[in-house]
Amino acid sequence: MISDKNLARIAGFCYLLVIATGLFSEVFVRQALRVPNDALATAHNIQANEMLFRWGFVADLFNFVVGIPTILILYHFFKKSNKIILQIALAFVIIQTAIIAVNLLNQITPLLLLGNDTYLTTFQPNQLATLSLLSLNIQAQGYGVGLVFFGFYCILIGYVIFKTNAIPKIIGIGYAVAGLCYLISNFTMFLSKGFANPLFIYLAIPILLGELSLCLWLLIKGIDTTKLEK
Secondary structure: OOOHHHHHHHHHHHHHHHHHHHHHHHHHHHHHHHHOHHHHHHHHHHHHHHHHHHHHHHHHHHHHHHHHHHHHHHHHHHHHHHHHHHHHHHHHHHHHHHHHHHHHHHHHHHHHHHOHHHHHHHHHHHHHHHHHHHHOOOOOOOOHHHHHHHHHHHHHHHHHHHHHOOOOHHHHHHHHHHHHHHHHHHHHHHHHHHOOOOHHHHHHHHHHHHHHHHHHHHHHOOOHHHHHOO
């Protein structure tokens, strides 16, 4: 049997991997290679860094796999005192995972379009580049849709943490704030002309701090299970 402390550490370690792989695929792959409104430059970057682009895709897949233990372990610990809220949160995160996982097809599409298959010769290079950038733009919007559901998940989990006292209340508040920032960021993007998101650079910091604080607390301190029975 795995002790509660080690179980919490497993959740924290898996969450750390989720954060690391998510940052890698988003910041060092998608944002690094995508050039807004320049399809040819984006296509050139992808072709010149094809292996990096593939690693970004694999990192996202790995992200979903290692994220599952974190979600289920948190559910395991808190379900006794907040089962309904935890079930709603679990439903939100399942929807989020399904949306973003399917949306990865848009992320890998540029590799198919920019390949050397003979059937692609019916298209001009600039047409293939345009379709590739369009695919990445669709991926970005699909990713945002998934993060809306994850934002609600964070708010609910933050509330549960705040109410149970098994983890410091400030971490619960920070996690709920991270969820609220996800909602503000993505709804701003959906409602802005050209899907601009000027608030993201300001909201990214509380999002990272909120998620990282929970991750590190689980990894280092664990969960005070004696307070879960109260």
